[in-house]
Amino acid sequence: MDYYNYLKSLHLIFVITWFSGLFYIVRLFVYQIEAAQKPSPEKEILQKQYKIMTYRLWYIITWPSAVLASLFAFWMLLFTELGHAWLQMPWMQVKLGFVFILYLYHGKCHQIFKQLQNDEIKYTTNFMRLWNEGATIILFSVVFLVVLKNAVNWIYGVIGIILFSVLIMLGFRFYKRIREKNSD
Numbered sequence: 001m002d003y004y005n006y007l008k009s010l011h012l013i014f015v016i017t018w019f020s021g022l023f024y025i026v027r028l029f030v031y032q033i034e035a036a037q038k039p040s041p042e043k044e045i046l047q048k049q050y051k052i053m054t055y056r057l058w059y060i061i062t063w064p065s066a067v068l069a070s071l072f073a074f075w076m077l078l079f080t081e082l083g084h085a086w087l088q089m090p091w092m093q094v095k096l097g098f099v100f101i102l103y104l105y106h107g108k109c110h111q112i113f114k115q116l117q118n119d120e121i122k123y124t125t126n127f128m129r130l131w132n133e134g135a136t137i138i139l140f141s142v143v144f145l146v147v148l149k150n151a152v153n154w155i156y157g158v159i160g161i162i163l164f165s166v167l168i169m170l171g172f173r174f175y176k177r178i179r180e181k182n183s184d
Contacts (some may be wrong), residue, residue, distance in 0.1 A: 007076045012127060019034035019139055021062025025109055026132040030125045032116045035118045051117055058113050073099075087183060104137050110183045126176060133168045 028050055050165075064120035077083035086092045115122055141161055 001054070004076065004080050004082060007072050007080075011072035011076060011154065013071055014065045015090075017061060018065035018069050019056055019135060020118060021065055022106065023132065024058055024136045025062060025113065026128055026135070027114060029112055029123075030128045033123065033125050033128060034119055036119075036121055047119070054116065056114060058110075062106075071124055089149070091145050091149045095142055098138055098142050102135075102142075105134050105138065106180060125152065129176075130169075133165075134150065136168065137161065137165055161182075 032047065032050040032054065035043060035050055037043075038046060112123065143158055144160075
């Protein structure tokens with residue numbers, strides 16, 4: 001059981017760094033898109049710097065963290081008795097569904113990263129700001145599932161996640177109005 005706690009600690013550390021990378025990479029996407037709208041030479045200087053920053057963040061922190069968080073999770077689930085028991089629990093199955101969604105989110109971020117590295121801008125800064133909230137919703141969902149386990153009623157949990165998402169969208173619209181008002 002002692003080594004299980006080491007695995008769990010390492011898993012949590014890399015989950016935290018993975019989410020940190022996902023939160024920051026999308027913020028850097030916003031800055032890259034904004035830099036493309038600047039006049040020369042500021043545009044080229046900023047784009048070059050943001051490409052370096054996103055490259056390092058993505059390949060030195062975010063991808064390795066995703067791989068290591070997953071490696072330690074699989075190790076806990078597949079090679080410990082407690083992990084085998086957890087796989088049978090409904091909350092863990094739902095959590096793994098959210099982890100699958102997180103991988104899809106990560107994959108889409110990778111696609112956006114590659115596009116921006118090639119100076120292809122397909123999204124607006126407003127889209128990216130909204131996209132950044134996807135990781136937040138996944139993080140909240142997973143943390144509440146892990147902490148509350150079976151103590152949470154699934155219907156209330158789903159309603160709570162939907163309400164949280166609506167609050168994030170309303171906050172985004174409010175922030176967008178303030179930004180537009182201040183830019184005038």
